[in-house]
Amino acid sequence: MWNALTDAARELANRSDIRVVIIRGDGDVAFASGADISEFGKARRSSDQAEAYHATVQEALDAIEAIPYPVIAQIRGFCIGAGTAIALACDLRYLDASVRFGIPAAKLGIGYSPPWIDRLAQVVGHSTAAEILMSAKLFDVEKAQRCGFANEVLPVEELDSFVSERATLFAANAPLTLRAAKTCLRELSKPEHTRDWSSVVDAAQRCVDSSDYQTALKAFAEKRTPEFLGE
Amino acid sequence: MWNALTDAARELANRSDIRVVIIRGDGDVAFASGADISEFGKARRSSDQAEAYHATVQEALDAIEAIPYPVIAQIRGFCIGAGTAIALACDLRYLDASVRFGIPAAKLGIGYSPPWIDRLAQVVGHSTAAEILMSAKLFDVEKAQRCGFANEVLPVEELDSFVSERATLFAANAPLTLRAAKTCLRELSKPEHTRDWSSVVDAAQRCVDSSDYQTALKAFAEKRTPEFLGE
Amino acid sequence: MWNALTDAARELANRSDIRVVIIRGDGDVAFASGADISEFGKARRSSDQAEAYHATVQEALDAIEAIPYPVIAQIRGFCIGAGTAIALACDLRYLDASVRFGIPAAKLGIGYSPPWIDRLAQVVGHSTAAEILMSAKLFDVEKAQRCGFANEVLPVEELDSFVSERATLFAANAPLTLRAAKTCLRELSKPEHTRDWSSVVDAAQRCVDSSDYQTALKAFAEKRTPEFLGE
Missing domain, CATH: 1.10.12 (Lyase 2-enoyl-coa Hydratase; Chain  A, domain 2)
Incomplete structure (x- = not known):
């Protein structure tokens, strides 16, 4: 999935008929519920594997950041772990009221990647970053709006139209x-x-x-x- | 106007009988509604002219920042484009509820000056800075307070007395x-x-x-x- | 008191049977009402003395920051001057609704230590830092929450149980x-x-x-x- 994301982002970056990119989850349940932990036993067993895994994810995040158009994360439902890293690689995050976000690395003994912590702290501030990482808890949109993770929080039924309105606005500029x-x-x-x-x-x-x-x-x-x- | 602002700021910086500076708009309509775009055709036609224009504005902003006393922006009504740059060169921004602020550079195809983007992002955070610049939209005080652009938002009829109270407080310190x-x-x-x-x-x-x-x-x-x- | 704080923090840093540290005031009145100003006439009369005093405080703050576990400031009542510096050396700040915080250095003609201003600005942003320092005023929890000084504000009767719940959560990670x-x-x-x-x-x-x-x-x-x- 990470390689597919990298490829898609790179392709979008090179197209000249595009003005705005929207990244959203498939369906109503989640933006991205994080890495598939059941695969970690295989894919991240050793240090070398973990390093390779982080490099693969970092490649995808870099590819998203390199898209030269505004990139909007349209977020509903769960936005967890590596899913928050994707959301933070976007320029803007519009959430609906159903969102639960967090980084459960501390429940798995994983070291969350330092460059992702840097980006997290830049967006939500050092104190909230500490709270998110140390609690490994899921937070709701009230926190997301207060700490700056959300550019805007919309009622569930209004997110689609709000994002498409903003995308149209960006595209006309x-x-x-x-x-x-x-x-x-x-x-x-x-x-x-x-x-x-x-x-x-x-x-x-x-x-x-x-x-x-x-x-x-x-x-x-x-x-x-x-x-x-x-x- | 920019040269006059530079001169005024430099004069204030050198006076020893001053404790606080308040910058406000003339009248009720605006703090500063931005550069006079109808003049851009002449004043910013070529790259050289644009560079000279930016340098002139930067000189005024630097002069405001160099005032060694607290500098308060007392903001009502429109605060747009280069007007936001002036507001951001101040130490503090007190707004009344009538304020609409934004940076319409993307409606004019202008490159907003990188040092002003730096300052904007420092005050309102990277995500809100992206939203302001990419939308070219005017935002209201609810956003101003949430993103930290406003130190405080007051009802229209209370802004004058609030600012003068705070100025008195600073001046006694x-x-x-x-x-x-x-x-x-x-x-x-x-x-x-x-x-x-x-x-x-x-x-x-x-x-x-x-x-x-x-x-x-x-x-x-x-x-x-x-x-x-x-x- | 500063040396005792340094010693306590260093001892905690070296213990392996600890998972979380909570710093709180003694009693209900204050987290820390700041340095004992009546002693300044003696302890901070000259430049050399002031420098030594700042170094002593800085040592305690560094010792708190060096604790390799989550450090929570549980704050009620007054949190003033050097008390805010202690609060800011912690990773997280949970406040109850009774909190009044501020830095009255400008009422005493003191230069608040530059590294503490750096840390203050990192947590609350440059604009709020300017307002806190220039006004020398006490602010309430509404401001604390808005500017990010507080990770969370609780009703007075709920602070204890909230903090102990969060500490338990951190400790299990x-x-x-x-x-x-x-x-x-x-x-x-x-x-x-x-x-x-x-x-x-x-x-x-x-x-x-x-x-x-x-x-x-x-x-x-x-x-x-x-x-x-x-x-």
């Missing part, structure tokens, strides 16, 4: 601006010495040099809504 | 302590390799060596309220 | 996982160039190599609750 914003936020979330700041400056520069920018200024003067081409 | 706190928070918000940590240590040291500190200890022993001179 | 999570969060909160990342990797590695992990996999397959030994 200038792709180069979104790419520049995403590039900047992504590099800022990395340790300072590994940041590629020139890519951030380049992405901002591309906006100024774009024909989309000229189109928008003209549309503004004529009180029209511009149509952006990402060029 | 020891100026050297406030300066030390501000110096520390400001350096902490910079990338690590550009921090001037010695200025932080110096500012803390100046408190211990001050006559204000001796005055306060004496007043404490005598159960009086001390009057601070900033010396 | 795999100690090596908790240690790995804590090591990672602790290093992430340090300036980047001072982080000991190899200790984070080692702590995660120890989980995979542990017999606790094998025990847990077996228990999972047999639908039993595992008992963790920290080995």
Whole structure:
């Protein structure tokens, strides 16, 4: 499943006919209920296997983060363990009121991967990250909203329409601006010495040099809504 | 307007008869409704012009941040685009319930300046920053309070008196302590390799060596309220 | 008192029969009402004395942070000045509704120690940190919850049982996982160039190599609750 996720994310990253990506679970029960623990006995028995497993998951998370469009996690039901790691690799998380999220690593004696803890702490803060990891408990949406895990919490019956409204909104905006914003936020979330700041400056520069920018200024003067081409 | 803001901030920074600065909009409609987009066709047509424009705005924001006193943004109505950048250059943001804030760069194909995105993400967190930038939407005070953009949200009729109460409170406190706190928070918000940590240590040291500190200890022993001179 | 705190924390850090540490005030009135200001005239008169005092407090805070188990601050009543610094050295803060917290350094002309400001800003964010330091005011639990100082706020009569429930929950989890999570969060909160990342990797590695992990996999397959030994 992780390799399939990597492949799908890489394919989406290379398509030019896309403006927004939505990641959601199949069905109503869960966004992702975590890794298949019954397989750990085989797949993560030794240190070498565990390292290989973490590398495979990390590859998928990196591929999601590298998608140059806004990536929305549309979350309902269970969002657990590696499922939270996927949710955190997205730019935004919209939840319905049924969500239960958490990281049960401490019930299994597993070391949750340090880069995922880093990302968790960036989104929910150090204190909530500590509570999530040390309790291994599932939390509800009240906590998700309070700690910043959820960008928005919707009633169960409204999540679909809310997410599709937001996706439409993002899709109508200038792709180069979104790419520049995403590039900047992504590099800022990395340790300072590994940041590629020139890519951030380049992405901002591309906006100024774009024909989309000229189109928008003209549309503004004529009180029209511009149509952006990402060029 | 940006040059005037820079000049005003620099003048205030050099005056010794000041304890607190409040930045507010003129009138009831807005804190700042953003840059004058109708001028972009002229002022930001080329890359060079855009770079010059950003540098001018950055100069004003730096001048606000360099004011060695608490700087309060008193925000009502619209707080948009470069207006949010001004608000974020202040130490504190007090809003009334009428506020609508947002960054519409993605509707114009503009690249929002990377240092402003950095500051935005520091105050509201990465997820909300992504949502603000990718939606280009205006948000209300409920979001402002939840994401930490607002230090406090007041009913429309109470904002004036609340801000003036807080300003009075800050003004009665020891100026050297406030300066030390501000110096520390400001350096902490910079990338690590550009921090001037010695200025932080110096500012803390100046408190211990001050006559204000001796005055306060004496007043404490005598159960009086001390009057601070900033010396 | 600071030396006693250092000694107690170091002793707890070295015991292997411990799973969780709870720090609470003596009695109902306060978690810690701050340093004894009436002693400052003697103990912090000169720069040298102030530096020695700060070093003593820092030693106690470091000793608390070095405890390799989850450390909970159970907070009721006043939590002021150096008391907030102790609370912030803990991993988690559970408060009852009676709490009033704040840092009155600016009423005394003291420079609040820069490393404590760093930690404060990490937990409550830069804006709230500025407000706390510049106002020197006491805030209530509504603010504590909003800014992330409180992991949870409980009614006065429920704090004891809530904390003991959470402590029991933490204590039943795999100690090596908790240690790995804590090591990672602790290093992430340090300036980047001072982080000991190899200790984070080692702590995660120890989980995979542990017999606790094998025990847990077996228990999972047999639908039993595992008992963790920290080995």
